[in-house]
Amino acid sequence: MTSASPRARPLSPHLQVWRFHVTMLGSILHRIAGVGLYLGALILAGWALSLASGPEAYGAFMTCMVSIPGKLVMFLITLGFFYHLAKGVQHLVWDTGRGFNLATANAASLFCIAFTVVASLATWWVAYAMGGA
Numbered sequence: 001m002t003s004a005s006p007r008a009r010p011l012s013p014h015l016q017v018w019r020f021h022v023t024m025l026g027s028i029l030h031r032i033a034g035v036g037l038y039l040g041a042l043i044l045a046g047w048a049l050s051l052a053s054g055p056e057a058y059g060a061f062m063t064c065m066v067s068i069p070g071k072l073v074m075f076l077i078t079l080g081f082f083y084h085l086a087k088g089v090q091h092l093v094w095d096t097g098r099g100f101n102l103a104t105a106n107a108a109s110l111f112c113i114a115f116t117v118v119a120s121l122a123t124w125w126v127a128y129a130m131g132g133a
Contacts, residue, residue: 021106022106022109022110023105023106023109025109025113026087026090026108026109026112026113029083029087029113030083030084030087032080033079033080033081033083033084033087034080034084036076036077036079036080037077037080037081037084039077040077040080040081043073043077046061047061047065050062071133075120075124078120078123078124079116079117079120082115082116082119082120082123083112083113083116086111086112086115086116087112090108090109090112093108
């Protein structure tokens with residue numbers, strides 16, 4: 001046999017093999033944002049259940065949500081929403097066969113991160129200015 005033994009090579013690419021780059025970060029963040037949005041959907045379901053359960057349950061839920069930890073969770077969900085949105089648009093562009101060269105892919109990943117931060121801060125600023133945050 002001329003091929004390398006199974007112990008001499010990894011079974012699949014891993015962080016030991018690949019050098020870290022921004023598109024890798026984008027992929028990881030996209031997956032984290034998706035999981036976060038699932039958790040956010042559970043919070044939304046909890047809100048609907050508390051609303052249907054009466055004023056005391058709704059009051060308890062809202063007390064939790066307006067606390068510092070509640071607002072932090074909601075801000076993280078906002079980040080997840082805008083990042084998943086931006087990355088979804090990037091994937092739609094990729095579906096057309098465009099944006100695969102290294103410079104464009106790196107720039108798009110950085111744009112998704114920047115868009116997420118700006119859109120999330122703007123959303124919370126508007127909510128605060130309107131008295132909702």
